[in-house]
Amino acid sequence: MKINPNTTIVDLSFNLSGSLAGVPALLSQLPTGERLGWGDGTRIPFIWEDVDTLRYGQTWTPTLAGLDVELSVPVYNTEAVNKAPYTTDLQDVEAATAWGNRMLEVLGEGSSWIPFTELGFIPDTEQFKGLRFRVFAPESPALLPDYPNGAWMTIEARTYDGDYSEEGWLDILTPAFLDEDRFNIITFTSIDPELGTDGDGTFYILDAYPVDIVNVDGNNCLAIPAGKEKWVNSEDFTWLPLSRPDSYLRILEVESWEDLKLSVSDRGWSFEHNFFVKLIK
Amino acid sequence: MHGLKFDFSTNDLILNEQGSFDTATIDNQNVAIISISQVCVLTKPELGAQIGPRMVNRPQSSLPSILADAKRNAESDGAKDVTIRFTKDKQLIFTGTYED
Numbered sequence: 172m173k174i175n176p177n178t179t180i181v182d183l184s185f186n187l188s189g190s191l192a193g194v195p196a197l198l199s200q201l202p203t204g205e206r207l208g209w210g211d212g213t214r215i216p217f218i219w220e221d222v223d224t225l226r227y228g229q230t231w232t233p234t235l236a237g238l239d240v241e242l243s244v245p246v247y248n249t250e251a252v253n254k255a256p257y258t259t260d261l262q263d264v265e266a267a268t269a270w271g272n273r274m275l276e277v278l279g280e281g282s283s284w285i286p287f288t289e290l291g292f293i294p295d296t297e298q299f300k301g302l303r304f305r306v307f308a309p310e311s312p313a314l315l316p317d318y319p320n321g322a323w324m325t326i327e328a329r330t331y332d333g334d335y336s337e338e339g340w341l342d343i344l345t346p347a348f349l350d351e352d353r354f355n356i357i358t359f360t361s362i363d364p365e366l367g368t369d370g371d372g373t374f375y376i377l378d379a380y381p382v383d384i385v386n387v388d389g390n391n392c393l394a395i396p397a398g399k400e401k402w403v404n405s406e407d408f409t410w411l412p413l414s415r416p417d418s419y420l421r422i423l424e425v426e427s428w429e430d431l432k433l434s435v436s437d438r439g440w441s442f443e444h445n446f447f448v449k450l451i452k
Numbered sequence: 453m454h455g456l457k458f459d460f461s462t463n464d465l466i467l468n469e470q471g472s473f474d475t476a477t478i479d480n481q482n483v484a485i486i487s488i489s490q491v492c493v494l495t496k497p498e499l500g501a502q503i504g505p506r507m508v509n510r511p512q513s514s515l516p517s518i519l520a521d522a523k524r525n526a527e528s529d530g531a532k533d534v535t536i537r538f539t540k541d542k543q544l545i546f547t548g549t550y551e552d
Contacts, residue, residue: 185497251498257490 175258176236182257189248196244201235453479453550460484483531484546487522501525 174183184193246252455478457466466474486492490502501522507515519536526534531548539545 185491189497191494248498251496254498257497 172242173237173239174235175256178236178256178258184244185251185257186255187242187244187252188246189251192247193244197242200242200244201240202238453477453482453552455481457481458485479531479550480547482529482550483526483534483536483548484544486526486529486531487519487536487544487546499525499529 172187178186180194180197181191184191184197187193187197454475457474457476457478458464458481459466468474486499487501487503489500491497492500501518503518503522506518522536523534526536526548531550534548536544536546
């Protein structure tokens with residue numbers, strides 16, 4: 172069998188025999204070190220070395236990780252063997268590696284990741300008609316395995332009534348599925364448990380809808396369909412629908428490629444987030 | 453069941469003022485240790501659900517089955533009326549009863 176990394180002799184014994192009683196049998200079968208000395212003339216001893224002791228005292232211990240070794244150990248506890256694999260810390264990173272591998276798949280598609288501004292999102296919307304994008308937010312809990320078709324954006328939004336006298340918090344995890352000149356937004360929300368009363372603070376799907384990129388008064392905007400945008404009244408944290416027939420998330424100027432700002436026109440919302448964009452068509 | 457008290461914040465037993473190990477009713481503690489450990493007792497390696505690493509970066513839909521496995525582990529150890537649940541502030545609560 173192949174000895175995996177992060178596996179101790181205790182784990183190996185549990186995996187093969189289901190008991191620590193298998194340790195002596197394993198130790199007797201693992202490769203042992205070889206004695207080394209300097210007597211073959213390949214190395215000159217140091218001034219302080221004891222030549223006689225050095226000749227018979229050195230050993231080289233083989234690296235066991237990845238080694239394929241024939242091991243035969245009696246099974247002492249079948250139930251424990253069935254629970255294998257036992258590992259030291261490998262299981263801790265298993266979920267993270269799954270996440271990382273999924274992230275690599277998405278990152279590997281399409282062109283190289285380019286800063287948002289280089290696509291020319293500001294000010295002309297015509298040039299990205301027919302193009303498909305994938306948006307990647309590096310600091311968000313993005314690219315979850317449950318949502319393989321897009322990248323996620325974490326948007327932190329504050330509401331205010333025009334003079335910043337009220338504030339509420341809304342955490343939105345939004346995967347952006349971009350198709351041609353439209354954003355398809357699926358919105359999950361949870362209200363900060365310190366402020367909100369949505370029950371247990373779990374995420375739930377609010378809605379899924381496409382959003383067009385339009386030009387409004389010379390500004391590039393994401394056109395949110397009427398009634399699709401929801402916000403929280405910061406006094407009693409109830410969900411209130413928009414009364415306006417149309418709402419727009421205005422794409423503001425990007426101060427740096429790390430900072431894309433969106434705001435609802437005259438609504439007072441601001442979204443700040445780091446965007447990377449990749450052409451996939 | 454009465455036994456040695458374990459401090460999960462320091463991952464160690466607790467010493468009382470007299471210098472000996474602190475004791476308490478440990479029914480709920482047993483359920484917790486069985487749930488979070490890979491191997492609770494060296495002579496019974498099959499006991500231990502290790503729910504922590506199994507819950508990292510998993511969808512919420514997979515959590516009930518992981519907690520159910522932990523509950524089965526505790527019941528196989530002799531615990532009765534085992535419950536493992538999340539509180540509103542996302543803390544895990546472990547309860548169970550052992551016969552004396």
